[in-house]
Amino acid sequence: MNIMSEAAVEKALDKKMNDISYKMIGKDVSVYYGDKRALYDVNLNVRENTVTALIGPSGCGKSTFLRTLNRMNDTIEGCRVTGRITLDTDDIYDPNIDVVELRARVGMVFQKPNPFPKSIYENVAYGPRIHGLAKAKADMDGIVESSLQKAGLWNEVKDRLHEGGTGLSGGQQQRLCIARAVAVSPEVILMDEPCSALDPIATAKVEELIHELRANFTIVIVTHSMQQAARVSQRTAMFHLGNLVEENDTDKMFTNPDDQRTQDYIMGRFG
């Protein structure tokens, strides 16, 4: 309990000092897989209604950090997280926190589109249904429609809502997964390389979508593509070998980074 209030105080102080509202605060976050350490004392804050891009070479820990934000790491055996991460004022690793509730607040979109082998409608409706967000059929219809609209998929699928979600193209599937995440009305959406399995046109659509979603959601995105980070994000964090190298405004990061390693990476010297 002490920890929580401490976190709250810290957050309040942060807010006061910088007049920036942080949605999630990561403090000294370390992750171990068994004996192997994957993340070293990362301190990274996620700003509200902002797109934060996590970049860095493969195996740098950016995906690991992303998965700590909604405790998807819990599903990996032998994985241990230390440090503190807060969502608003809640310490998300507090034993009293219900992980299910957390994930309803911090949604996730995965690298490969993974629609359930059910109809498009059922895919979107599943989340609201288990969380009891709709009371009547009409409410559910509304949620499904608005989610699909937010995901820019409505016009393409409105006539075949009850056909299988797996029959869509890769890009459509990924936008369906985003619609599915949006339908739960999370506060934060985590995206783990959402475009890596998509072609350029589908990628452009998803990027556009991310841009629009920013108005309502806080977004953290892991990406391999520097261009993508530059296009979609306002803040960028660079990871290397499990360490957070630098976190900055995206514009500054890509023009005049503070850290030598960032510069090298962006220039393509390693990666």
Place this chain on the structure above:
Amino acid sequence: MSQVSTSPSMAALGATAKPERRDIGLRGRYAAERRFRLYGMAAIAFGLVFLFLLLFSVVSKGYTAFQQSMITIPVEFSEQIIDKDNERATNPQKLVSANYPVVARNALAKVLGVSEDDRQGLRAINGMISDSVRTQLRDLVTADPSIIGTTRTVSFLAHGDLDSAFKGQIDLSVAENNRKISDKQIGWMNQLAESGALAKHFNTGIFVNGASSRPEAAGVGVAAVGSLYMMLIVLVLALPIGVAASIYLEEFAPKNRFTDLIEVNINNLAAVPSIVYGLLGLAVFVNFAGFPRSASLVGGLVLTLMTLPTIIIATRSALKAVPPSIRAAALGLGASKMQTVFHHVLPLAMPGILTGTIIGLAHALGETAPLLLIGMVAFVADIPSTPLEPATALPVQIYMWANEAERAFVERTSGAIIILLIFLILMNVGAILLRRRFERRW
């Protein structure tokens, strides 16, 4: 590059002469190759030939069991024989214990023109009628006593030996003393067949009757009902328990000593000889818990324990086949682990689980040894109305008939095997269709 030579010869162009071919024993090696291949084909052929022989042997011996010789003649329900002193009004027991075989015998003697004084002839005629005629006529009379004194046309079963002879299964070239049916009876048989009084009919008795010491009246009815009870018990117990166990082991169990132990355990249980399960059932369910012996309940419990490992192994591989991305997607939406499993993983694994269950049930249906030990080798004539009553099972019935000496029982046994195999084929085809229809490639 200077042109040294203008000669067009190949050698000069740098091509070497074709080298002497090395002898690498190709002929012999290819011969060995062909032989090896042949062995393989022979092995498969051997297996298939015996599969065919087995089925052929059973079907050729058993298809006749689905036909039964019936004698259809006018029968006089003589008051003289049934109720000489007319006491049926005061003593209904009289109608139950009357000498009905004589009624049938006299009727047949009349048709064949044998005098009622020809004792030897009458005895021979007796040997042509099934003993089951006693209960058949008795039931007719007790249901409607007014038929006493009238003559009705009745169809009744021919004796098992006559049935065999009529189906041509008795070698008539054997000396008369060494076969079960005399020349005189054969003559009568032909006479009856010509007049149409003796004919083969579809044998419904084999499906509905219970045990009988007379092959012509014996059927698998009791056994089929017993097997049905046991299959239901296995389905109701083994499927939910097996699926629950698999879900725990596959989706929730931490990797530790305990789950390792369960793991090894299940693999071993799948390989424990079935007869050991029979010993377990006898010691625990019958001797310790005091369940009734010979009851389908005990049989069902034993078969449940025996089938569980099969179902668990099938279910676990079906659960494993569901890609982890489905789980990640549901978890990422804030579904709890339990919701993820029951809403997404389990429905997707269901076809695989059901296929495995059907195959497990098919094995249980054909299992004999454990049932012998818990006393299901019993002479049960009446169809059990609850799983607590004594019953037999299809394979056990086959075992009991296989031990009978009479020729007609070989036919019955094969017929029962055909029935059992048809059930098994239906179940397996069901499993295959299920797999084809719902199989999902990821």
Place this chain on the structure above:
Amino acid sequence: MSISFLLLIVAIIGVAGYLIGSWRANALAGGKLSSLHSRPGYYGSYVAVWSMLPAVVVLLVWIVASPIYISSTVRAGFPEEVKATSQAEQNLGYNMISAIARGLRVLAPEEREAIFKDGSTARTVLAGKGVPLAADPAPYMLTSADSLNRMSQASSTFLAIVVVLTALAGAVFSYRVIAPKFRARNRVEGVMLVGLIAASSIAILTTVGIVASMLTEAVHFFNRVPAWEFFFGTVWDPRFAAAGSTDSSGQFGLIPLLAGTLYIGFVAMLVAVPVGLFAAIYMSEYASRHVRSVAKPLLEVLAGIPTIVYGFFALVTVGPFLRDLSAQLSGLVTGDYSNFIQAQSVLTAGFVMGIMLIPYVSSLSDDIITAVPRALRDGSLGLGATRSETIKRVILPAALPGIVGALLMTASRAVGETMIVVLAAGVAARIQINPFEPMTTVTVKIVSQLTGDLEFTSPQTLVAFALGITLFVITLCLNIYALYIVRKYREQYE
């Protein structure tokens, strides 16, 4: 009140609890479902679990405990002279009392009174009601039976009250706990998880049950017959089990049975191993997809045929065929048309069992051969080796440990097989080496000792459990070793 009626009441309370719980959650949410921690259904389920689970547990405990309590109370009420008699005699008396009690329950009141007036009529009156008694009841038995009846009556009334109260208490308690922030889903899922764990521990319980039940009975056996006489005895002659007799007049030597088991299993393996192995090799290395798709399922049909069918096949087809064949052969050679192969023989049983085992060998080896990495195969073929050379020199040696494991598993099946040997191997327990003569196996003797009347005190019955545990240990060892080998083999190629 009958148990099933009681269960029905509990179920009704549970359903009502579910409805009330859901309704309460809805009411608390006041139209804003997201203010609840869980969906209303989970609150309902929580109440339902609390109403039903404790009540059912109480019910089960009562069902087990109450007969024990009643029995000990009734026994305590026995007259002193009866208490002085042996335990077995007291048991007999108690059985009679419970029979009388069963009878008393179906009697009309005036018949009851008649019995209590004159105990000597009890036997005939009760027999008329379908309750036969072994002897005329002693006077104390009638009163004991009456008090037994009264006690079980009271017990069942009491049980009904306690169970219904428990259900209601559970419902009320859980209903009061409901609050918007209460984590009903987690609680319900916790209960579900416990259920799942319980289901998987049944696997363990089965093994424990097998070992414990067989060990207890086997220990009873070894109390009568010394273990070394069993394990090293060369004569099997159990004699008949005379009812009630506890002397071990028979001889219980395991060796002849074990010899028969191993001999028949050996013959079966002689048939199954080459055929199955070659079939597997052909299937995995040569056969076209088309042939494979036909031949493989057909061979697997052999595995789906119940063993009783094989037994019958051996009994009526293979056995007589071999017998007649041997008669013809000996006629051709010596002119004496007497058969030298018995219809029931090691050969018949072993041969048919071998056919049954073909699909086991072939499908197990097929899996193992296909697990050999492609690179090994290509390496050998690339050097100019023929297919058969590749198979013989590269694939089989690489797959050997796995194949040995597969064969051990098959062997354990051969050892435990029952129905074929029961019908085709014969019942004569002897040690000899002629495959044309009948021999018998452990499984045959288990069956023959346990069919018919059982007397759980006679060594003739108990020996079956000693045989059973021997069989269990043998197959267990074979399987564990086989699994170990196969697992090692798999790791090698992963």
